[in-house]
Amino acid sequence: MGQRCLPRQFSFGYFLAFLTFVLTFTVSAPRVAQAQVTEFRQAVAQAAARDDDLVAFYRARNFEGIWSSNRDRARRNALMTAFAAAGDHGLPADRYDADALMAQMQAANTPAEQGRVEVELSRLFLQYARDVQTGILVPSRVDGNIHRQVPYRARLSTIQAFVQSNPAAFLRSLPPQSPEYTRLMRQKMEMERLLAEGGWGPTVGGNKLERGNSGANVVALRNRLITMGFLGRTNTQTYDDEIFGAVQRFQQAHGLAIDGTAGPGTLREVNRSVAERLRSITVAMERERWINRPRGQRHVWVNLTDFTAKIIDNDTVTFSTRSVIGANQHDRVSPEFSDVMEFMVINPSWYVPRSIITKEYLPQLQENPNSVNQLIITDARGRVVDRNAVDFTQYTQSNFPYSMRQPPSRGNALGLVKFMFPNRHNIYLHDTPAKSLFGRETRAYSHGCIRLADPFDFAYELLSPQVSDPEGFFQAELRTGRERRVDLASPVPVHLVYRTAFTQAEGPMQYRRDVYGRDGRIWNALAREGVVIRAVGG
Structure with a gap:
């Protein structure tokens, strides 16, 4: 008789019944190998029954334990x-x-x-x-x-x-075996000891402290900076050069404007508690677990909260530039994801996203058909539309039938180069004519894409492995004024991340503001799962 398959409705209950049968009856069958089906193994089978992976694991071991002997x-x-x-x-x-x-x-x-x-x-x-x-x-x-x-x-x-x-x-x-995770964990344990010892001491009063000031608030600032490690031991009660330099170092480690004056923004960060910083570190460790895979020997790392884009080669930052990220509005925030940069476009056209067309430009066209005249309006077949022949007031956001494009120029919204990692979010890195925004401390102004302060230098660095003179090559293409796609010989992974706490190989811990409130939401979710902030004695 040929081999029969088990019926599709065969369940684990049948298997348990079979085990019981074997236990009860086969001991007297001398021709069948004596199965060591014990009460322990039956209990293992029953306890694992609702977990398919554990059932498969223990069944392959004949329900022998791995912890119990x-x-x-x-x-x-x-x-x-x-x-x-x-x-x-x-x-x-x-x-x-x-x-x-x-x-x-x-x-x-x-x-x-x-x-x-x-x-x-x-x-x-x-x-x-x-x-x-x-x-x-x-x-x-x-x-x-x-x-x-x-x-x-x-x-x-x-x-x-x-x-x-x-x-x-x-x-x-x-x-995670990454150096970042190791350093975060070490910092977390140090901060837990500090919390057990009382933290950084009393908070600093006042709205602004600067050179020449003296009094109790300056002393509180001095003591807090000493405890934080930004100032050496000193008895000064005046906001002198030492405190000025310590404030600058603090500002640099917290992504603030480095002016040496403890204004409202700086004092707000100075007064944050050890527990608050521990929450940021704990969230950063969870985020590091989410990305626990190789990032690429060469990769682009865009930390949204730090407003920077970096090229990293073998764990070393080889290029860094300031960035502008999406505004803190529900339809403009920059998302977090990873993808692969495949090419750049020199002298790009800007194909205006439909959301911007209908929400921002359609109302202007309804007021004045000749507004936003830097943009070309095209129909579904790509033909240029005569603005004066269209009654824009008859259209709404849902039925507007046209597309809009801005041709290459120095005034193009994308500037003179964009860096493409095709993705469903339609997010990319690009140049911008709005250079003044890079001088601001907080830089969340875009529609979601990442604007770069030094896009040409960024392009040179990306091109350096594949052309002998990356600057000369790039500039020659730029001078043509024509749109040109340049493929990267080796595509580069891109990671858009969001870290309010991160480390450096050398130097102080880095903290940034929770621009979109995301880390606050993550902490709340961790707390609901039972994660707590600990104070650990030495």
Whole structure:
């Protein structure tokens, strides 16, 4: 008789019934290998039944445990050690309570109880592995403008790899191995000790302090700057050159205008608590887990809160320029995502997005058909439309039938070059004629795209691996005045990120304002999951 397949409706319940049958009846069948189907294995099978990955894992092992025997001691100890340190990673420590688990294991006296504890340990191992490796939260559920493709690992292959590895080494390999994550974690633990010691001391009063000032507010500022590490020990009670320099260093580390004067904006940042900074660091660690994959030996890193775009080669910043990001309005904020830059366009045309056409330009055309005359209006077949032959008042945002384009020029909204990483958000990096905005401290003014202060130098750096004279090549194309696409020989990954706390290889911790309020929303979501700010004594 040929081999028969199991019926489609075969369920795990049938499998358990089969196990029971084997346990009850096969012991007396001398010709069939004696199956070591114990009460423990039955309990494992029952406890794993609602988790497809754990069912598959234990079934392949004939429901033998990985935590419960004496030979599994090193694996248990490694797991308990990892669970005990979960709070160091900014994870909800109560989710994997090592003490409670130890008590549960000690109280499990029967094979059935031990089987249930066995599966619970595996379930918590998988939960911890997912949390510490790729984050607690689903980014898009926290904020719809975070389009991050989190690199989740398959649960079954994770636990299979674990049992074949050195347990302590495997668990140490789970968190992001990036230098940024390591430095953030170190800073977090230092700040927790500082919080236990009382933080940075009393806050600073007043609205503005500057050179020549003296009094209690200057002393409070002095003491806070000393504790923060921006000022050496001094007894001065006057806002002197030392305090002036310390304020400049503080301003530089917080993305503020570097003028050495402690105005309202600087004092607001000076007075933020250690707990507030810890929340930013904890959020940054969660964000680092979301992007826990290789970023590219060469990549572009756009930190929206820092208003900068950088080219990074082998973890070293080789180029940096100021940027302008989307305005803090619901339809203009810059999203977060990663993609790959494939080409640049020199002397670009600006094909006006429909949202801008209908919301901004249509009302102007209805008032005056000859307004925004730097733009060419075209129909569906690309033919130029005579403005004076159209009654724009008959159209609405929903039925406007025309497109608009601005041809190449120095006054083009995209400037003289744009950098393309084609994406569904229609976001790219580009030049701009509005250069004055780069001098401002907060630079959130665009419709969502990223404007660059030094786009030509950015282009030269991108072209440097593929042409011997990148500046000469670029300028020759620019002088033609014609639109020209230039492909990158090696496409470059681009990461649009949002970090209000980030580190440097050398120098002080960096903090930025929460421009869009995203990190506040992420912290609230983490807190709901049980993440807490700790004060840890030395």
